[in-house]
Amino acid sequence: MSARYFGAAVTRLEDARLLAGKGQYVDDIELPGMLHAAFVRASFAHGRIRSIDTSDALAMPGVAAIYTMADFEDIAHGPMPPMAPHPLLKTPITYHPLANTEVRHVGEAIAIVLADSRAKAEDAAAAVVLDIEYLPAVSDATLACDANSPRAHSQHTSNIAATMKAGFGDTAAVFAKADHVLTEHFDIHRGGCHSMECRGVVAHIDLLTGALTISTSSQSPYMVRRHLAGYLKRDENDIRVMTPDVGGGFGPKANVYAEEFAVALAVIKCRRPVKWIEDRQEHFVATTQQRGQTWTLDVAFDNDGRMHAIRGRCIHDNGAYAPYGLILPATALASFPGPYALEALDLSLDVVLTNLVPTSPVRGACRPNVAFLLERLADRIARHLGIDRQEVRRRSFVRADQMPYSTGMKARDGSPISYDSGDYVGALNLVLDEIDAANFPARRNEAKQRGKLRGLGIASCVEDTGLGPFEGASVRVTPAGKVVIASGASSQGQGHRTAFAQIAADVLGVELEDVTIETADTAKFPLGISTIASRIAVTAGSSVQLAAHKVRAKAIAFASHQLEVDEHDLELAGGAVHVKGIPDMKIKLSEIARTLSGNTGMPMPGDMEPDLAATAYFNSNALTFAYGANACEVEVDPDTGDIRVVRYVVVHDCGRMINPMIVDGQIRGGVVHGIGNALFERMIHDEEGQPLTTTYGDYLLPMASEMPRIEIHHMETPSPRNPIGVKGAGEGGTIPAAACVISAVEDALGPNGPFIALHPISPQQVVTWLDRN
Amino acid sequence: MKASPFQYHRPQTREELGALLTRLDNAKILAGGQSLMPMMNLRVIAPDHLIDINRIPELAGIRETAAGIEIGAMTRQTDVLSSETVRSRLPLLARALEHVGHIQTRARGTIGGSCCHLDPSAEQPAVSAAFDAEFIVSGPNGRHVIPASAWFEGLLQSALGEQEYLEALRFKPWANGHGYGFAEYARRHGDFAVAGGIALLEGDRDGRITRAALLSFGVESSPRRLTEAEGALLGQHVDNLDIEPVIEAARSLEAMEDAHVTAGYRRHLAGVLIGRALKEACATLERQS
């Protein structure tokens, strides 16, 4: 088997359709007799629903039906099932498909209006009369911890939904003997996520099968099916969920949403197809948001700058519900100790309910937060001791000769977390070389001549990828000799089709173009988890490899039987099994597939099982750890406070790369996301939980005009923990990026400038900081 | 995000437009639509009637007359930007337009639309105020001219009457070789400015300032001329201007604040940017030799 495709930067099989405008996104689906949904949503952050009067709205032109939760009583009731139950959450804190007694954030859905156009549905939604009793709201997680704070849920006695702990070692002892201890307070802002396609659902009852059939712009179609089936008390087989082309995910679309349930319930109720397409206004108030947290950390370190221990507390802004359980805060604790070899760690995290949209994993989940904390602490230590920032890291990182390295942390099943491979110091050294850190002072001086403050930032990270338990795949050769891969892994632009095809084509000796893929349709593959946590290359990629090998073995067994040649003397190439060294002595895969499809009355040759196909579930039972070191340079205009990232260099190791072009694309997009976090994206709410930045004029996403080129250098340390040696690459760009940019800004502001312990930072703050000098 | 229903009207002539404005209640004029359409999609406004003036040829175009350069209200920003007349006679306007939105919004957006909408951060109203442009307005009582000094009534509020429409803006070009400077700060290219500054200068043979216009925008609810500071510049030598009082004048304005920006930072920026604009104007002021 030769690696013709694996590792090659082949262009994507996905592209031609999408570029020609032939993609099929959820809003591109039209069904006969389809109704269009608009939601009536809460306009203030906390209130008790007294009454909902739909009578005027129902009489409006084109309106077919308006449902509230009470209208679904004959089908289902109660809150939605939790996606990821956690023992610390005694009672799940999930939405109702439509709020029935209390609304807990601006934008919570209260009623669904169905009309023959979206415009008319919006007309009627505006005419639904709500009588909602105002309840005091809490929009700040720190204030919400106060015993006298209003409760985000009026029936709760506290806004702290759970207190999570993590750590290892004897923290008190390590702190007691440390040369130095510093305490810092960090404030990491929640932001939006903003895939360019909002969410959307089209559902109908299939006339042939009677199945409730749902197309949804989701990262987790199988979770939608599982939880909807549970909620409706139906067999999973009676519900089919598919994801069409999805216009970006980045995390929030991994949730199972109230709107998905409400649309399904509405279809069951009205027996007509229903489409709901989230608009951008709704996205700002109804799609989960990013990782807002505050941290107070103590760090113990010695005179050489070696970091020994960290302890501290986090207040995690959970928002009003926990549809995804404690997944997001759990990733914060699990991301420690990053690349640092600590002797002890002691963390406590309060998951706090607020009257805001829930937070859930967004590109990196809370890993970017932890990278920010650890890298800021490293810079802080360097500053305190007056040594180079990189020296703190070199002295504190896990060394390559310590691999595999048990961090001291425990996985959810109690097993020790162990980094599989990597060279963190090597990556840091490489990135400093590549950005030419040695000559940075000259560049700083040159910038000064132009009136600009130039700074150099560095940040490293370790990223757990390949989260289990599995994402399966089947590989089948059709009688036409084409290879069809089916998997439960949904795709949101990551290039799965190309990557999977590269893996399978090599194993089966076919051309890339001969491979097609069917993903994320519960009718085409039985099981699936979710496209999250940089896990698909590891889990599904490995499954494709294993399944393709099974198919290969079967094809060889078949050919061995037919050609009467020993299996070891056979190989696959050119869409056929042939005798090594005798290309003409062969049987085409198409012929094998045709024969194994069965002929009436004829026995299967060699008593083989029918179908040239196999399914595999790679058991991803141990995380594999990607890592990276970033360096960037910024220029600050001291008069306006403007900050420009002028250079950005990434060193990244995600093990073997299936397709370096795709990996680079993931990293570039991820870095820009992180730059957005550091400098631009600010989701502002007032004290009453009203969002103040609900347009793209107010919520600033990074644009081409302000972004630098991202230079990428790879180290390739194969993972020993899966058959293809890969590690995830979807989030590694984002994780250290905000930390790296802030490090550079702090460097630009000079030794008299502030220690920057928050993001995003604004030009206004920069001016204030410089004024204070 | 779909607009509320409305009656659509598409007059072909100014007369038809005038008649519709007289007849219809709760009507909005649709020019380039780059501010109006988002507000309608967001249902921030819901007019009963929308009067589309895109098909009235007389409202668009750039003409040089004895009284000045007239730019029809419906002239697209992209056409203003690429106009040779504007580039040579009103270089400040071209300079400012590079900061207005993006190629897609300039392709539809109009100078008149911007000057009627009056976002406090908008560049075109600011330039028109710096030039003391004249706003040529038509209505039931015929055509009349409103000077820039009377056009800006407040936040998003022009002097245009309900039954009136803006026909054109008339700019009186400054002398050939005049100095012009434009500086604004926006977070991203094409965003509405957080604040900005504009300077126009004329000088005599010796390089002494004979005429000056200074303006801050995005700071108060309307573009604000720094009249006293303008006067103080007169007679000063361009190579040796006392810029500090100008910066101080801008820094003393009553600045707005919003969710992102404090009044203090806006005032600070106003000072920085008027300083930059003035330095640029000094640099572009051609010396007579």
Added chain:
Amino acid sequence: MTERSVSFTLNGEQREAKVDPRTHLGDFLRHSLGLTGTHLGCEHGVCGACTVIVDGAPVRSCLMLAVQIEGSVVETVEGLGNPDSLSTLQQAFVTNHGLQCGFCTPGMLMTLEAYLRSTPMPTERDVRIAISGNICRCTGYEGIVQAALDVAATRADRT
């Protein structure tokens, strides 16, 4: 509200249709004509996903009413090239990995198509400013920028 008829040229073909005046051009193309290549990302005129070319100029189709295209020439992504015969620009997106999820892509393509017609030799800074009204959340923009620069360079070589 009474429907109005519009006649226009769409991707080289003469078309006529009836439309509710409040329907914006993006919705009209997508849902009345079935040309779903044009995408709606924000409907308030910032994200650029809905960019189409009207009378030679790139415009945001969410900020234009369908009734306004009476007599106009409209070009959408469907007019650029087919999956099996991509245009030079589309092919450059493939080569440079200028797309991931593909949602912003039609708007990027139409913006750059119009831009490169009028600006044959842009610098990288020019291209970045040209697409400063188009948001992409996937690529970090670099592949898109490089695609445009490649197309410009190829065209310059040819002339």
